[in-house]
Amino acid sequence: GTGKVTATPINGDVEYLSPVNIGGQTLNLDFDSGSSDLWVFNSQLSTASQTGHTVFNVAKSQTLQMMTGATYSISYGDGSGSAGNVGTDTVNIGGATVTSQAIELATAVSASFVEDTASNGLVGLAFSKLNTVKPTQQKTFFDNAMPNLAEPVFTADLRSNAVGAYEFGAIDTSKFNGTMQWAAVNTTNGFWQFSSEKFQVGDATPMAVPGGQAIADTGTTLMLTSAAVVNAYYANVQGAVNDQQVGGVTFPCNSQLPDLQFDVGGSFMANVKGSDINFAPVDNAGTTCFGGVQAIQSNLQIYGDIMFKSQFVAFNGGNNSIGMAPHQ
Numbered sequence: 001g002t003g004k005v006t007a008t009p010i011n012g013d014v015e016y017l018s019p020v021n022i023g024g025q026t027l028n029l030d031f032d033s034g035s036s037d038l039w040v041f042n043s044q045l046s047t048a049s050q051t052g053h054t055v056f057n058v059a060k061s062q063t064l065q066m067m068t069g070a071t072y073s074i075s076y077g078d079g080s081g082s083a084g085n086v087g088t089d090t091v092n093i094g095g096a097t098v099t100s101q102a103i104e105l106a107t108a109v110s111a112s113f114v115e116d117t118a119s120n121g122l123v124g125l126a127f128s129k130l131n132t133v134k135p136t137q138q139k140t141f142f143d144n145a146m147p148n149l150a151e152p153v154f155t156a157d158l159r160s161n162a163v164g165a166y167e168f169g170a171i172d173t174s175k176f177n178g179t180m181q182w183a184a185v186n187t188t189n190g191f192w193q194f195s196s197e198k199f200q201v202g203d204a205t206p207m208a209v210p211g212g213q214a215i216a217d218t219g220t221t222l223m224l225t226s227a228a229v230v231n232a233y234y235a236n237v238q239g240a241v242n243d244q245q246v247g248g249v250t251f252p253c254n255s256q257l258p259d260l261q262f263d264v265g266g267s268f269m270a271n272v273k274g275s276d277i278n279f280a281p282v283d284n285a286g287t288t289c290f291g292g293v294q295a296i297q298s299n300l301q302i303y304g305d306i307m308f309k310s311q312f313v314a315f316n317g318g319n320n321s322i323g324m325a326p327h328q
């Protein structure tokens with residue numbers, strides 16, 4: 001079978017939310033190819049933590065079965081996190097259904113999750129080896145769904161300030177231009193990781209990247225790479241400054257940002273449109289804007305939603321590869 005759901009940008013493309021049916025209840029969740037736990041806001045949480053959220057009502061599901069003794073605890077790169085107990089239930093994502101999916105039921109969530117009332121949890125789509133359930137690690141929705149999918153793939157079609165889609169089991173070739181290009185994924189770290197050794201701005205000399213590795217992460221808002229690449233890119237932008245106050249590089253909102261090409265697997269260069277690198281204004285007048293490409297101190301670069309807005313991406317769990325093509 002196949003399954004397709006909308007991916008709706010929230011709060012200026014900070015995240016993308018999709019409807020998921022769990023035991024007959026529909027929640028808007030954040031599909032995250034950078035982690036591997038499916039967890040939800042639910043009726044076990046304190047009233048305070050539930051404020052403003054749609055929660056999964058554990059008493060209402062006819063099919064929820066609690067997993068005795070199972071717990072989870074997860075913390076993310078941005079310092080947020082959640083923890084709780086675990087059950088199994090039927091999960092239906094746009095028609096793709098898993099009858100006994102591990103559902104992690106938060107009994108505690110960090111403040112940023114409580115504040116982000118649009119999101120009611122995450123669907124982890126990285127590799128199951130990163131799942132945090134103890135004592136028995138659980139499989140992701142994609143791993144469980146794969147045997148029944150027409151093709152062992154899911155795709156991310158994320159758009160700038162517009163509704164896109166996630167699809168399981170098929171690659172909709174009408175959603176991108178030209179031929180999709182593929183690269184090998186290294187699953188050692190549990191991410192959709194591929195080699196990405198260089199960047200290029202226009203026809204300037206390509207810039208090497210220390211470590212030369214990147215992950216495709218729908219759960220990260222920006223595109224995070226080495227400070228050297230960030231500085232070299234914004235050297236092309238009049239008035240760009242690294243503003244510690246704001247926490248990264250800003251520039252005049254009317255800047256003409258150049259496109260940025262990045263290497264994928266040593267086999268092709270993919271493009272991020274300059275317009276997608278203007279992330280958001282930082283001031284009410286809308287004169288100063290925050291860059292979508294920012295620095296990270298790590299040998300593992302994180303290509304987040306800024307990249308997905310320019311590239312239609314296919315994740316192939318059958319042969320562990322990643323496909324990219326410019327959005328149609």
Ligand SMILES: CC(C)C[C@H](NC(=O)C[C@H](O)[C@H](CC1CCCCC1)NC(=O)CC[C@H](O)[C@H](Cc1ccccc1)NC(=O)OC(C)(C)C)C(=O)O
Pocket residue numbers: 014015030032033034035036074075076077078079080112116130131217218219220221222
């Ligand atoms: C648990 C591990 C096995 C995996 C774990 N994976 C990650 O941390 C990456 C993963 O993709 C996580 C998943 C996100 C966690 C926070 C909630 C939203 C999903 N990404 C992250 O941890 C990266 C965090 C995002 O970039 C935030 C997301 C966000 C959205 C709305 C409101 C607040 C925060 N955006 C964000 O900060 O946007 C700004 C910069 C414009 C303010 C890790 O590497 O540690």
